[in-house]
Each structure stands twice: as structure tokens, then as C-alpha cells.
Amino acid sequence: MAIKVIKEQCIGCSACVSACPFGAIEMQDDAKAFVTEACTACGACIDTCPVKTIIREQEEKQVAIDKNAYKDVWVYIELTEGKPRNVGLELLGEGRKLADAMNQKLAAVILGDGVEPIAKEAFAAGADKVYLVEGPEYAHYSTDAYTIALVDLIGAYKPSVILLGATNDGRDLGPRIACRVGTGLTADCTGLGIDEATGLVAWTRPAFGGNIMATILCPDHRPQMGTVRPKVFKKPEPDYAKSGEIIRVASKVKPGDIRTKLVEVIKVCTASCNLEEAEIIVSGGRGLCKPENFTLIEDLANVLGGAVGASRAAVDAGWKPALHQVGQTGKTVGPKIYFACGISGAIQHLAGMSSSDIVIAINKDPDAPIFKMADYGIVGDVMEVLPILTEEFKKIRQ
Numbered sequence: 001m002a003i004k005v006i007k008e009q010c011i012g013c014s015a016c017v018s019a020c021p022f023g024a025i026e027m028q029d030d031a032k033a034f035v036t037e038a039c040t041a042c043g044a045c046i047d048t049c050p051v052k053t054i055i056r057e058q059e060e061k062q063v064a065i066d067k068n069a070y071k072d073v074w075v076y077i078e079l080t081e082g083k084p085r086n087v088g089l090e091l092l093g094e095g096r097k098l099a100d101a102m103n104q105k106l107a108a109v110i111l112g113d114g115v116e117p118i119a120k121e122a123f124a125a126g127a128d129k130v131y132l133v134e135g136p137e138y139a140h141y142s143t144d145a146y147t148i149a150l151v152d153l154i155g156a157y158k159p160s161v162i163l164l165g166a167t168n169d170g171r172d173l174g175p176r177i178a179c180r181v182g183t184g185l186t187a188d189c190t191g192l193g194i195d196e197a198t199g200l201v202a203w204t205r206p207a208f209g210g211n212i213m214a215t216i217l218c219p220d221h222r223p224q225m226g227t228v229r230p231k232v233f234k235k236p237e238p239d240y241a242k243s244g245e246i247i248r249v250a251s252k253v254k255p256g257d258i259r260t261k262l263v264e265v266i267k268v269c270t271a272s273c274n275l276e277e278a279e280i281i282v283s284g285g286r287g288l289c290k291p292e293n294f295t296l297i298e299d300l301a302n303v304l305g306g307a308v309g310a311s312r313a314a315v316d317a318g319w320k321p322a323l324h325q326v327g328q329t330g331k332t333v334g335p336k337i338y339f340a341c342g343i344s345g346a347i348q349h350l351a352g353m354s355s356s357d358i359v360i361a362i363n364k365d366p367d368a369p370i371f372k373m374a375d376y377g378i379v380g381d382v383m384e385v386l387p388i389l390t391e392e393f394k395k396i397r398q
Ligand code: FAD
Pocket: 209, 284, 285, 286, 287, 288, 289, 310, 311, 312, 313, 314, 325, 326, 327, 328, 329, 330, 331, 341, 342, 343, 344, 345, 346, 347, 348, 349, 352, 362, 363, 364, 365, 368, 380, 381, 382, 383
């Protein structure tokens, strides 16, 4: 929880400045202490303040919170180039189940510039209503603008639950909002449900290196928040006959609120690394033996119009950049077909690809664990098998 100085009571002694191990407290011109963004909320300053004027923000908010005032399940719809990312729609499908179980409404939150048509997609995916915040300041994701808008929305409409995708933007935005509104957030969930005893959302995620699954509840604070990895849930079948209520909310962001400026967008991710959206993925592991052999993986992926994945061993060896990594500490994928080539099938790798519809494994070791979960297995040397597969698929495509 954030640390705050109650300005009116600060005597300007600066004891907190020297007590802070992170150099995160400064004295302002008015001789009052000020907590900067470098604060880790360790609390070292709290004990040193002789007039007890440094507090955790949570303590303030706890007094005021009325949990019954918080209703409805919200899903943040992340946009890329003005289009909804699949993860937002996947979460609407899952959010629908939560909202029905809680007897509440499901709402999509859409921020952007000229993005009203996306409301149709949200209704088709199950939303009852859409909160729409539009303006040029939302044309591209900005931490400041999006945080301000969402914190305002939460303050005004008080949702009970908020789901975000565990994407780069979602991982940036979710914790920031949670901290601002004084609640908790369960990151990188792989399962959602309702805890029967309490009626709270049960957020499930891997813990202790993936060895156990932890289920986390948020009993004392609102909203209950979490990020969920893309492709953990399937996108619901759209029903375009459905419609709902659009609630337009005026932007409160002022130009001075945005501290960053988007200068240029440089795309480093081509179709071959768009793993989260890919229908076919060809992944390579340490069995490829050297980086040059990854061209065999790329050739097959090209012929099939698929993306290229990699095990952590291949990424750690520097054969592929980290954005190709599949697994617990990489991406979670859910393609129609997943080729695991020279990959042993460690539990941390399986954590990222086990929801693939069909898994085809190629490994020279007939006892490799990957064969236990594969739908089809080829026992053989990837260096021999991959070129044959590529040639055969080329023939089919011609
Ligand atoms: P190996 O386990 O070395 O397997 C190589 C396989 O290739 C073997 O089965 C071998 O029989 C086969 N092979 C060798 N030569 C050939 C050939 N010529 N033809 C055919 N087959 C051949 N791993 C991930 O992948 N993703 C993660 O996100 C991830 N996160 C992790 C997080 C933590 C906290 C930890 C502790 C580990 C994580 N790992 C992750 C690492 C994971 O435990 C494994 O070490 C890793 O997945 C192994 O990669 P690999 O299968 O490519 O290599």
C-alpha cells in the first residue's frame, strides 16, 4: 500500500528522508516531506516520524470502505491499433460466468479515440453495458491517462470485480490502479471461480515456481482485481444480436497529467512472434542443438502461416529472443496446433501450452515427458524430421 505524508502535520524535521533506504522522500520548498515514485512502501519512514504523520494509504481507505456499495464485474478491453485484443474478449466470456454466479451485471471498459464501434463487439461477447471514455489523449496507451480515467471510473461507479489481461499494458495498468484505489491484485491468474463459503472471486495462479496452485481471495478491499494471461480462456462465440447500454464518461485528463510522449511506434513483433493470437505454433528447444538450426523451425512455421515459439532453454542460450518463450515465465498460448520440436516437456513449459487443441511432439527420446501429453508423437531427429514435414506441407499448399 502506498505511503503518504499528512502534509498539515509534517514538522519538516526530515528524519524520514535519511531513514528511507530508497531515497524516495524529498523535502519540498514548503519544508514538508514528499514521497516520490521511488517509494517501495517498505514502511521504514513510518517508525522514524516523531509526529506520526506518515501513514499507509490503506489505513485511511479501510475506514471508509463500504463493500456493499461495490457491484458488477468489469473487464478492461485492451486495444491495439484501435482493435480489441483477444484477451479482453476472452475475459468477457469468463466475466459473464462470474457475473451470473454473483447475480450482477457484466461491463466492458473501453478507452480510446473514436472507438465506440468496439462496444458492439463487447455486447456480442456478453457485456451488459459498456463504459466508454473517448478522446485523443487515449489514442495510444499511456500509463498516466489510462490510470486517471480508470481510477475516476472506479470511484464513480464502484465495480466489485475488475479483470485485465496479463499483457504488457495490463501488467502496467492493473497494479497501478489497485494501489491508487487501495485494493489488492492477483497477477497472472490461470483460473477464476467463486469461493463457495464467501461468495468472493477465487483467483487461482501458479506459486512457488509452478509447483503449487494458489487460490487467492480479496476479502477486505474493493474492487477485487486480477490480471489473466491471454489464451487461458477461450473467446466466447459472438452473438451480434445482443446489445446493451453505453455509458459515456467525459475525460478528466488534462494535458499536464500525461508525463510521457509517444514519439514513434517501432514494431519488433511480426506475425512470427505473435504467439498469443497464433492458430499454429512451431516451437523449438535445446534439441535444436545450435541457433542456426532454428531456421528449420522458421521454415515449417512459414509454410503453415504459424508463429515461432521457443523453450526457455533455447531462449537462455540466446537462440531466440525472450518474446518467443512459451511457458510459465514466457507466454501462455492456446493455438489449434502446437509443434514441440526437441523440447523435453518440463512442467514449466507445459504450463504455457497445455491448452493447445492438438500437440505434435518431435523428440529423439521415446521416453521424453512431452509424449505423455502429446496427441501425436514422432520419435526421431528434428534435423531430419522437420525438413520432411516442411516439404510435405509445401506440396499440400501448392
Ligand atoms: P531440455 O529439457 O534439455 O530438452 C531437450 C529435448 O530435446 C530432450 O527431450 C532431448 O531428448 C531432445 N533432443 C535432443 N536432441 C534432439 C534431436 N536432435 N532431435 C529431437 N530431439 C532432440 N521452460 C520453458 O520452456 N518455459 C518457461 O517459461 C520456463 N519457466 C521456468 C521457470 C522456472 C521458475 C524454472 C525453474 C524453470 C523454467 N523453465 C521454463 C525451464 C524448464 O524447467 C526446462 O529447463 C526447459 O523447458 C527445458 O527446455 P528444453 O525442453 O528445450 O530442453
